[in-house]
Amino acid sequence: MAGTAETGSSASVKSATRTLDIIEYVVSHNRPLFAQEIAAALAIPVSSLSYLLATLVERDYLVREGRHYRPGAGLARLQNRSPELALTHLVAPLVRTLRSELNETSSFFVARGWEVEALVTETSEHALRYAVQMGARAPFHAFAAGKALLAALTDEDLARYFAEAERERFTATTVVDEPTLRAEVTEIRTSGIARTNEEHTPGIRGFGRALRIDGIVVGALSIAIPVARLDEEREHIVADTLVRVTSATT
Numbered sequence: 354m355a356g357t358a359e360t361g362s363s364a365s366v367k368s369a370t371r372t373l374d375i376i377e378y379v380v381s382h383n384r385p386l387f388a389q390e391i392a393a394a395l396a397i398p399v400s401s402l403s404y405l406l407a408t409l410v411e412r413d414y415l416v417r418e419g420r421h422y423r424p425g426a427g428l429a430r431l432q433n434r435s436p437e438l439a440l441t442h443l444v445a446p447l448v449r450t451l452r453s454e455l456n457e458t459s460s461f462f463v464a465r466g467w468e469v470e471a472l473v474t475e476t477s478e479h480a481l482r483y484a485v486q487m488g489a490r491a492p493f494h495a496f497a498a499g500k501a502l503l504a505a506l507t508d509e510d511l512a513r514y515f516a517e518a519e520r521e522r523f524t525a526t527t528v529v530d531e532p533t534l535r536a537e538v539t540e541i542r543t544s545g546i547a548r549t550n551e552e553h554t555p556g557i558r559g560f561g562r563a564l565r566i567d568g569i570v571v572g573a574l575s576i577a578i579p580v581a582r583l584d585e586e587r588e589h590i591v592a593d594t595l596v597r598v599t600s601a602t603t
Contacts, residue, residue: 371397372405376414380428385421411476413487427487440571441472444564447574447598448473454594455576460485461564462498463572467518469499472572483557483577494520494534495527495553497561498573503534504541505563505570511538527552546592547573556580560588562595566602574599 374395379386392402406422409415413427444461451459452475462469469492474485493499493514506514520529528534541547549559561575576591 368401368405371395371401372409375402375405375409376428379415379422380424385418385423387420388422391422411487443566443602444572444574445473447564447602448475450598451475451574451576451594452477455591457582457591458483458485458577460498460575460577461572462496462502462561462575464493464502465490467493467514469493469496469502469573479579479582481579481581483554483579485577491553492521493518494529495523495549496575497547497549497559497577498575499561500534500537500541500547500549501561501563501573501575502570504538504547505573511535523553524551524555526550544592545596551580558583560591560595562599564599564602 375391375397378391378395388399388402388406391397391406392399395402397405406415406417410417410422410425413425415422416425440463448459448461451457456477456479458474458477460471460474463472464470468490470490471485471487474487476482476484491499493503503511503514515531515534520534521527522529528537537547545562547559547561549561551557553559556579557577558580559575559577561573563570563573565571574595576595578587578591
């Protein structure tokens with residue numbers, strides 16, 4: 354018997370429906386659920402379910418604990434009407450553009466005191482890649498996004514940062530001393546691009562740029578790239594792409 358071809362549109366609708374079914378099913382139970390339970394209850398093939406579950410976990414709508422799944426903190430954001438939710442929707446296409454054009458892990462960070470927090474992130478499709486968890490935090494001095502935000506501070510706030518912030522050394526190349534960081538801030542203010550060289554995670558280099566909307570700094574976009582995939586030409590491409598994407602909102 355000949356099979357019925359499924360168009361891309363109908364496949365997308367089915368995928369969206371199954372995603373909503375999964376969320377509703379997990380939320381309706383007061384206990385973590387096995388993937389097999391979800392597959393059997395919703396009549397979803399295991400191969401399709403695995404992909405959908407992985408996506409929901411990545412977006413923080415579900416949490417995986419061993420072989421079980423439970424509702425994640427991302428679901429609460431669906432009922433949150435705060436300005437930060439509006440910002441998330443605004444910057445998500447920019448992050449998606451960076452990830453699509455460069456195929457490297459791309460993220461948007463906001464300031465939380467003297468730390469940055471990942472508000473939006475999309476992971477590279479390369480086998481060798483760096484993943485950023487939604488909500489993950491890191492100190493300003495060790496992340497490219499943090500350095501970009503440091504450079505965007507007024508001189509008064511920058512002085513307060515150096516007086517207040519603890520600067521932990523994560524790797525042998527983490528920059529922690531004030532004179533070197535100040536020199537980097539001066540360079541970032543000139544070039545517009547912040548860089549880290551394996552300063553938080555060995556083998557990973559970062560590129561960041563402050564994002565301004567209507568002239569106001571709202572956070573920073575960043576790219577994380579394994580050093581094995583980086584050369585001088587690639588650096589120029591990454592920097593140019595960051596400048597182009599962020600320029601659309603200024």
